[in-house]
Amino acid sequence: MATLLRKRATQFPVVQVSGPRQAGKTTLCRACFAGHAYVSLESPDVLRQAREDPRGFLRAISRGAILDEVQNAPALLSYLQAEVDQDPRPGRFILTGSQHLALTAAVTQSLAGRVAVLELLPFSYQELRSSRPDDDVWTVVWRGGYPALLDRPVEPYEWLSSYVATYVERDARQILNVTDLTAFQTFVQLAASRTAQMLDHSRLGADVGITHNTAKKWFSVLEASYLCFRLPPFFRNIGKRLAKTPKGHFFDSGLVCYLLGIRSPEQLRLHPLRGPIFESWVISEIVKAYANQGERPTFTYFRDKHGLEVDAVIELGLSTCSVEIKSSETVPEEAFVALDQLSKLFASRSEPVGAHLTALVHAGAARWDRRETAVLPWSAAGEFAWPGLKTD
Numbered sequence: 001m002a003t004l005l006r007k008r009a010t011q012f013p014v015v016q017v018s019g020p021r022q023a024g025k026t027t028l029c030r031a032c033f034a035g036h037a038y039v040s041l042e043s044p045d046v047l048r049q050a051r052e053d054p055r056g057f058l059r060a061i062s063r064g065a066i067l068d069e070v071q072n073a074p075a076l077l078s079y080l081q082a083e084v085d086q087d088p089r090p091g092r093f094i095l096t097g098s099q100h101l102a103l104t105a106a107v108t109q110s111l112a113g114r115v116a117v118l119e120l121l122p123f124s125y126q127e128l129r130s131s132r133p134d135d136d137v138w139t140v141v142w143r144g145g146y147p148a149l150l151d152r153p154v155e156p157y158e159w160l161s162s163y164v165a166t167y168v169e170r171d172a173r174q175i176l177n178v179t180d181l182t183a184f185q186t187f188v189q190l191a192a193s194r195t196a197q198m199l200d201h202s203r204l205g206a207d208v209g210i211t212h213n214t215a216k217k218w219f220s221v222l223e224a225s226y227l228c229f230r231l232p233p234f235f236r237n238i239g240k241r242l243a244k245t246p247k248g249h250f251f252d253s254g255l256v257c258y259l260l261g262i263r264s265p266e267q268l269r270l271h272p273l274r275g276p277i278f279e280s281w282v283i284s285e286i287v288k289a290y291a292n293q294g295e296r297p298t299f300t301y302f303r304d305k306h307g308l309e310v311d312a313v314i315e316l317g318l319s320t321c322s323v324e325i326k327s328s329e330t331v332p333e334e335a336f337v338a339l340d341q342l343s344k345l346f347a348s349r350s351e352p353v354g355a356h357l358t359a360l361v362h363a364g365a366a367r368w369d370r371r372e373t374a375v376l377p378w379s380a381a382g383e384f385a386w387p388g389l390k391t392d
Contacts, residue, residue, distance in 0.1 A: 123145035
């Protein structure tokens with residue numbers, strides 16, 4: 001993302017890099033903008049100054065600065081708007097933040113038209129494959145992509161335990177003032193056990209002992225912290241009754257494995273939830289591939305009343321790409337049934353459409369083309385490029 005980040009800084013006075021805590025936002029921004037002052041709004045004294053004297057605070061860093069964890073001082077953004085309107089030089093202020101919903105609302109309200117927004121998620125395998133070519137699929141999925149797990153001599157279980165206690169629970173207090181942390185911990189673990197499944201807040205709440213509305217609010221904490229995301233159902237007029245419930249996915253498969261007590265790649269390989277965990281990992285890899293290019297296609301999944309389901313549908317402009325995901329190394333012919341049926345439905349539409357591509361990602365190493373479907377190994381899960389797929 002470094003190339004894209006520098007480019008946006010030549011086009012906009014403010015660039016925002018958001019994403020989960022410990023994903024590398026500060027490291028990236030300080031590397032790309034070494035000449036900027038660095039100001040952390042996690043420090044109590046700095047935060048107090050920003051809140052009590054925002055004009056003086058901004059005057060002191062008017063030459064350019066990286067403002068880290070800016071969601072802690074949302075009122076500062078209104079004063080920042082006046083500052084960049086007076087001096088709109090590009091790239092003056094680089095913002096980082098790790099609370100998705102609150103930060104996005106504050107930025108769009110105060111800095112609309114003045115800010116470029118990028119999302120930095122944990123490492124994708126495409127970013128790591130050259131330095132870790134010997135890792136097998138289940139090691140990659142089990143470990144996840146947080147940078148600390150790749151450059152420090154620490155066990156994933158130990159680091160992720162601290163991560164959940166330090167950040168997730170703190171965000172739960174800050175965002176929604178969650179007081180029953182024991183129930184919240186149970187909720188997070190149950191949400192992890194249902195990654196890649198349709199979201200049922202009523203059932204999830206009942207299993208934890210909380211109401212439907214509380215479960216809905218608590219899931220929003222996980223979204224706001226960039227731990228989870230909703231994959232909405234595909235809906236177009238194609239003559240089928242389609243599912244209306246979104247799926248819930250975790251961004252990082254390593255965090256899911258920690259929450260489920262999976263202590264090794266070998267245990268994951270045999271785990272009954274291997275399929276959903278692998279599905280979430282692949283979809284996250286695709287999301288990262290586009291985010292790292294600054295692209296924002298529409299991501300959905302397809303499911304009709306008969307149970308015909310395709311794991312992901314990517315739309316950009318008039319073109320679409322349907323993706324099926326299998327956690328086995330062998331791909332039987334029946335694995336293509338849903339993709340073939342969905343292709344026929346798209347072909348039958350009367351409205352103008354662009355290309356409709358299909359792909360199947362599996363846990364093996366083989367790569368081939370089956371008629372119009374690109375069959376890709378797990379290691380190529382992030383090789384999606386628009387308008388086609390890299391299959392060479």
